Amino acid sequence: MRFPWQLQWTLTKYIVGNALRGKKRYPLVLMLEPTHLCNLACEGCGKIREFESTIRDMLSVETCLKAVEDCGAPIVSICGGEPTIYPHLGELVDELLKRKKFLYICTNAIKLEKFLRQWKPSPYLTINISMDGLEPTHDLIRSRKGLYQIDIRMIKLAKSLGFRVVTNTTIYKETKLEEIEQLFSELAGIGVDGFLVTPGYEYTILKGRDIFLEKQQTHEKFEHIWEMSKRYRILSTPMYLRFLKGERDLKCSPWGGPNYNPQGWKGPCYLITDAHYKTYDELMARTDWETFENKRDPRCANCMMHSGFEHTVVREIGKSWKDLWEMLRWNLA
Numbered sequence: 001m002r003f004p005w006q007l008q009w010t011l012t013k014y015i016v017g018n019a020l021r022g023k024k025r026y027p028l029v030l031m032l033e034p035t036h037l038c039n040l041a042c043e044g045c046g047k048i049r050e051f052e053s054t055i056r057d058m059l060s061v062e063t064c065l066k067a068v069e070d071c072g073a074p075i076v077s078i079c080g081g082e083p084t085i086y087p088h089l090g091e092l093v094d095e096l097l098k099r100k101k102f103l104y105i106c107t108n109a110i111k112l113e114k115f116l117r118q119w120k121p122s123p124y125l126t127i128n129i130s131m132d133g134l135e136p137t138h139d140l141i142r143s144r145k146g147l148y149q150i151d152i153r154m155i156k157l158a159k160s161l162g163f164r165v166v167t168n169t170t171i172y173k174e175t176k177l178e179e180i181e182q183l184f185s186e187l188a189g190i191g192v193d194g195f196l197v198t199p200g201y202e203y204t205i206l207k208g209r210d211i212f213l214e215k216q217q218t219h220e221k222f223e224h225i226w227e228m229s230k231r232y233r234i235l236s237t238p239m240y241l242r243f244l245k246g247e248r249d250l251k252c253s254p255w256g257g258p259n260y261n262p263q264g265w266k267g268p269c270y271l272i273t274d275a276h277y278k279t280y281d282e283l284m285a286r287t288d289w290e291t292f293e294n295k296r297d298p299r300c301a302n303c304m305m306h307s308g309f310e311h312t313v314v315r316e317i318g319k320s321w322k323d324l325w326e327m328l329r330w331n332l333a
C-alpha cells in the first residue's frame with residue numbers, strides 16, 4: 001500500500017462523514033508554519049522573502065494546537081521556514097501525535113538527527129525531506145555545499161531507525177528529468193517510501209524570475225514523470241498527474257490545504273496572500289472561493305500546485321468508476 005492503512009481509514013471516514021453532512025468545502029491538510037525562520041536561503045523559496053520583515057515571529061505550541069483543533073484537518077504538514085529550528089518542535093509533535101493527527105515534518109534535514117533520536121517511529125509520523133536533484137544541483141539550489149550528503153545520511157539514519165521517509169522534489173524550468181530519474185533510483189535504493197513531485201511554486205513575490213514552469217512546460221515535464229511513476233513510487237495521485245501532463249482539467253480546491261502561520265490564516269491559498277485572518281472561520285467566510293475554485297484570478301494562470309489540485313481529486317473521484325478503479329490500483333500498488 002502506498003500510505004499507512006491508519007491514514008487511509010481515517011481519511012475515508014473523514015471524507016464520507018463530510019459528504020454525508022453535505023459539507024462542500026473542508027480541509028484535508030493543515031499547512032502549519034510555526035516559524036518562517038530558515039537555515040537556508042533557496043533560490044525558489046517565496047516564504048523567506050514574503051515574510052522577511054516578520055521572519056523571527058513564532059507561534060506558541062498552544063496557538064498551534066488551537067489552529068489544529070479549529071480547522072480539524074486529519075493531516076498536519078509542519079513546514080515553514082525550517083521546522084527543526086522551531087524551539088518547541090518536540091513538544092508540538094508529541095501533542096499532535098497524542099491527538100492522532102497524521103504528521104508530515106517537511107525539512108531540509110540539517111538539524112534532523114536530534115529529533116530522529118528523540119521520536120519513535122509511528123504510522124502517524126512521516127519525515128518529508130526536500131531533494132531537488134543529484135549532489136551538484138541540490139547543493140546549488142540550496143546554496144549549501146555538502147547538503148546532499150547530509151540529506152542522504154539523514155535518510156539512511158531515519159530508515160535504519162524505522163521511520164517512514166518520503167522526499168519532495170520541485171520541478172523547475174531547468175530541471176533535467178534524466179537527473180531526477182537517477183535521483184529516484186538512488187533514493188529508492190536507500191529505502192525512501194515515496195516521492196512527492198511538484199511544479200515549482202510561482203509565488204507572487206518571485207514573479208519575474210525565469211525559473212518557474214509555464215503550463216505547456218509543466219505538461220511536457222510531467223509527461224515524462226508519468227512514465228517514471230510506472231517505475232518509482234510517486235505519491236501524487238494518477239488524476240493529479242494526468243492534470244499536470246495536460247490530459248484533463250481540474251478545478252482548484254484551495255480550502256483543502258489551509259495555511260496557518262505567525263501572521264494568522266493565510267488566504268486564499270498557499271501561493272497568494274490577499275489577507276491573513278485571525279480565525280479559521282473568518283478565512284472560510286471571507287474568501288471568495290468561487291473565484292479561486294474556477295481559477296478566475298489572473299494569478300492562477302500558471303498554477304498547478306498540489307495544495308490546490310490534489311484536494312480536488314477527492315471531490316472528483318466518486319464521479320467515475322474508471323477514476324475510482326485507477327485510484328484503487330494505484331493505492332494498492
Ligand code: SF4
Binds near residue numbers: 252
Ligand atoms: S489555482 Fe488555486 S492554488 Fe493556484 S494560485 Fe489559484 S487559488 Fe491558489
